[in-house]
Amino acid sequence: MKRLFSLTALLLFAACVFAQVKTDSAAYSTQRAKINAMLAARKVKFSQYDTSLTKRSGIFHMQTKGDIRKSNDILMDIVGTDDEIFIELKKLFDYRTSQLNYTNYQKKQVESNAKEVEKTRIAFMTTINRLREQNDDLKATLAKQKAGYESRQKLYIIVIVLTFSSILALAFTKRKRKA
Known part of the structure; x- marks a missing residue:
């Protein structure tokens, strides 16, 4: 415009x-x-x-x-x-x-x-390049956070599975002792 x-x-x-x-x-x-x-x-x-x-x-x-x-x-x-x-x-x-x-x-x-138009064009190009770099940085940060979230999610699932299996193992061993 x-x-x-x-x-x-x-x-x-x-x-x-x-x-x-x-x-x-x-x-x-x-x-x-x-x-x-x-x-x-x-x-x-x-x-x-x-x-x-x-x-x-x-x-x-x-x-x-x-x-x-x-x-x-x-x-x-x-x-x-x-x-x-x-x-x-x-x-x-x-x-x-x-x-x-x-x-x-x-x-x-x-x-x-x-000259003024050229300066404006260069300023626009500089701003666009800076915003692209910020966008790339944000994408990289998001990818790192997703990877961290996925690894924590896997860890939580493993902990929950181990907790359930230990509870079941304890419950099963208590039944065997009582019987």
Whole structure:
């Protein structure tokens, strides 16, 4: 019964573990997709920046302040996107780290449960062996007592038979004397 309970608890724990891993994996995949989309947007912005650097709308084909400001604005937007990407990457690494930590925690739990079950099993085996030895000792003691009882019983029968035969012999000898 205890083994059945332990097995059921272990199976429920494993089901919870697999459910957690799937949830973490889904969150991890979602986070990766978000970062990939941000990287694609950054690539588009960088190509806009590259285009703005080559754009020269001034006299004698020179860059104007407006051209430089547009390039700087695009560059600042790229920097903002990079900051957001770093924040999202940190979240992604946190997901991965927590997933690895949880996996290590699960392994430790399974190992400790296995050790506990092994200790319990060894304790049961030790108890069973001790009880078997006690049972064997009790059987040997019972056999000795039976043998002693049987030998005493035989002795009592012999004493009773001898007593009756002596009484009969005495009674028979008294009759012979009187006759």
